[in-house]
Amino acid sequence: MENGDIPENANEHCPGPQSESAGKSDSCAGCPNQEACATAPKGPDPDLVAIAERMSTVKHKILVLSGKGGVGKSTFSAQLSFALAGMDHQVGLMDIDICGPSMPKMLGLEGHEIHQSNLGWSPVYVEENLGVMSIGFMLPNSDEAVVWRGPRKNALIKQFLKDVYWRDIDYLVVDAPPGTSDEHISIVQYLQATGIDGAIIVTTPQEVSLIDVRKEVSFCKKVGVPVLGVVENMSGLSQPLADVKFMEVGSSNDVTKDVISCLREHAPELLNVLACSEVFDSSGGGAERMCREMGVPFLGKVPLDPQLCKAAEQGKSCFEGNNKCSVSAPALKSIIEKVLASMTE
């Protein structure tokens, strides 16, 4: 629009925030944006130019979104970054979850700080080809609550985009907080001109998560971000029988030894099986059915793997040989390969 997009909370007959009479016309009286419009510079945002320059050395940008919180979006972003770096790509990982930044922990980078150089802010490097940026590196005390309203969060996201020196990277993975609010609207606005390859949406199988994913897919469609696909995480618990305890409900007695002895004596070949439980009900058809209904790709299922949780807590890649993510790592690998294949088409 010539005079800028009309904000949703604007008065009727808003002249547009970019108009000459913005903030000054009669129709502006009482509008919550009046002062901002009257004092803000008109014309294209100069920061977008700076952002475009920084992003010119970034080949591909992937947003990781979720709609619902706690579905494993950050765990997925971290493991995606590890995988891409493991394939010898140059990777940048940007954590725009300002209230709850998980990336430092999940990449084993707690306690690190950001350094400034004459080229800009330097990401914190896990490996030579995997650099991370997060507000987590800027808080003096990790217990400190970052209680910021939207505009301040937007300003930081802009800084991450225009002041960070990423160097030449193949992939920039952007880990967003859950939902569809300031951070999401802003990241899309700031990056749209330089192109976003697409968004991966992470969910869990339950209906209550799928409701939020549908909203997230609608958001992507509305703002013109391609949906690379949906990942169904925590899709059933799978763990070695040896990691399961057996308890008698009434007496709370631990009967694990009895169960194991019984198997050892009578069916020893059953000792090294996987115990599987659905945990999160997918009776609604899960993400696969939702993807068919909404016409977006279904990337696959990742089981709930306590070993993956441990790897995340320790800031490790689940693909490393000595990390025992035997159920989740193959699933993640196949999903990531699908994503890359779809991006090079």
Add this chain to the structure above:
Amino acid sequence: MATVKHKILVCSCKGGVGKSTFSAQLSFALAGMDHRVGLMDLDICGPSLPKMLGLEGNRIHQSNYGWSPVYVDNNLGVVSISFMHSEPDDVPAAWRGPKKNNLIKTFLKQVHWGEIDFLVIDTPPGTSDEHLTIVQSLLGTGIDGAIIVTTPQEVSMADVRKGVTFCRMSNVPVLGVVENMSGLSQPLSEFKFMKLMKDTGSSVDVTQDMISCIRENAPELLDDVFACSQVFESSGGGAERMCKEMGVPFLGKVPLDPQLGRAAERGKSCFEADKCSVSAPALKRIIEKVVASIKMKEDLSGVEQKASPLIGSARRQ
């Protein structure tokens, strides 16, 4: 807010820890104790409560007194943005802060709750606009306290610590912390057992073999035995240790109970029908602790009010 006796915020900072499930079950429990309960869903991007209370598709009505909550039962009313959307549920409320804040203020000013004993306020994850607005708006009328829900992992603990800090900064008492999804506990019969065939890479379902083996040789292990798994690692000592460190009450652990997940999906109370056999008793104990601590504060402040003229006169003498 003059007709609302007690206000409880349910927060989490970390998403997906079961905060809304807890808010819904807390409301069911309080209503089940014959209290009059209001439940306010402040999650504007991802409102879960209509589904969890079995109220999807309902709409808010206006009356002379203001907006009327949607009632589950006579004594349990709910307000959520879902009840106001004229668009289908697929459409997101992709709103920036100021618009969300206006809605929250509208909820507070326009909704006619009537005389209620408890207003439970379910917040979205994080510490941002919605949290600041609700705390600032309710400062004058007082918030009894906040319950913070978390899961056992360190990555959740980090966010809970921020939540506790936020409450302290905002002068909101912390009623306590709940550790949710604290280990999976399910009847043995609900597990499947799969054997991974190394040569082909495929899995074979060996559940029948497992169950037959146990039935033939140790049948007593088939009844009443639950299989338990930690699932979410609490390498840092979990919420209990964090509460000790931060000096806030630890309310208890609720196991990861697929039956509770199902009840939430169907909008039912976990206290009905006895299916949530592992989670319902844990939730009940936690809720009883919360009510007791609120009541104790109420009694104490009553005692102080009665005593204050005496104290004043004692000082004067």
